[in-house]
Amino acid sequence: MRDLEDFNDTNLQPGLSVDCVLFGFDNNELKILLLKLKSIEKWALPGGFVNVDKDVNAEAHAVLKNRIGLENVFLKQFYLFGNLERNLNTHTPELIKNGIISTKRIAFFKQRFITVGYYALVEYSKVKETTVDFISEACEWHSIHNLPKMIIDHKEIILKAHQTLKKELNTEPIGLNLLPKQFTMPELQALYETVLEKKLDRRNFSRKMLNYNILKDTNKRRMGVKHKAPILYEFDMENYNQAIKNGFNSIW
Amino acid sequence: MRDLEDFNDTNLQPGLSVDCVLFGFDNNELKILLLKLKSIEKWALPGGFVNVDKDVNAEAHAVLKNRIGLENVFLKQFYLFGNLERNLNTHTPELIKNGIISTKRIAFFKQRFITVGYYALVEYSKVKETTVDFISEACEWHSIHNLPKMIIDHKEIILKAHQTLKKELNTEPIGLNLLPKQFTMPELQALYETVLEKKLDRRNFSRKMLNYNILKDTNKRRMGVKHKAPILYEFDMENYNQAIKNGFNSIW
């Protein structure tokens, strides 16, 4: 969708949207990709509407592809936000005044929107384009600890996504898509510490990770560091996918 | 909603429904509460539509209250089913012929329905009424291993709910609502074994459960059994709720 003329709500599932919390990892910070809305001084999660003849999960993937230019990312439904306050009522006057939405579509935008929350883990460096479209004017990463003003409940959605990610770290590995193809043990640990917001013991972390058997030693080391060169690892994709599928640390 | 005349789709979120997988535990079997649809030889999960001015989670609770007569149950969203094949196309002719839906509403029923899946844990004995309404003629428990023919993807929804429950058993206790107020350790173990579909060691199970500190010894024993009288336990509600809230067996 490039501009307003292309926008037509007749094929859209009324009152339903998808919103994607994109987690990136940079500079030992967990970051979220946000869009700055035109004519509203607030930011929003990348999201979209659901076509009546499109699979909902496919629409979430389409958001990432069309608005951010990302394909094949790890994307997962985590919650449906369906409370009554979810609408753009307070913003519709500005949106209409600035020609972002047409008066014909006003009812569509004023209704309560139920949104399906997805989270995705993406390699920070892969998102370069600051795509703009008919409703957003900028696309930037923001530290999860320093979020700008956001529309409706998008801050809560991010919070819930983060809680979900933390919890899932107990039963599933992460790192793929968040880290470059090859990475060191300290880098992997920094990712875990950032997501979990706590320090972990270096030696115990390494032992535990290696025991999961999802890492492959590439027999290379990261060069050009001003201290002992750390081993470069890759994920063993077969075992990694197995772990994603079956989970680990199951107690029963 | 007692009959067809009361049914009006103008206030309903089009193409959206909620469906509830009610787990019950009886005779060492995991059972699911199902509705037999009028004029279709298939069963369905108790579900409902979403009013545009109702909170989605509240609508799921309303389904349980209005259709099953249940209040204050543990009810949890687990997945949104949004693929393209989710519609009643193949059934609308029968439904119209038998006067279950009116021709005026045909478009409403033929559209693709996105449904929010909830699961609930309920005490088997508390559901007695076989409520019938304008679309269902019976309401019965079915063993999860012997499900009747079901509409659309309701079998898949049950499967996914069961998988979710199994997985969540690693981080959260269950039992409250599935068992009577007072229960014995072997009864609790039977519940776990049924949900997990595997045998557990009696001694290790007992030790682990007691270590979670969610059980209170009532200093009573189940009488009238033809062997050693087992201790009756209750859940320690404070610790139980704490465990539900914070989870347990977190590894990081």
Place this chain on the structure above:
DNA sequence: TTATATTTGTGTCATATTAACACAATGAAA
């Protein structure tokens, strides 16, 4: 060339948890 600072890789040890197993106690029925 050598010393220093920093960071990485790995080992140890005490403690806690788990899995596998056995035996005594209880209560009804024979």
Place this chain on the structure above:
DNA sequence: TTTCATTGTGTTAATATGACACAAATATAA
């Protein structure tokens, strides 16, 4: 009072965890 099924609890070996310390590598400073 013997038998039987079932419950409660203890033991032990193997494994995992948490808290630690030291040696190796590498750039930089001396």
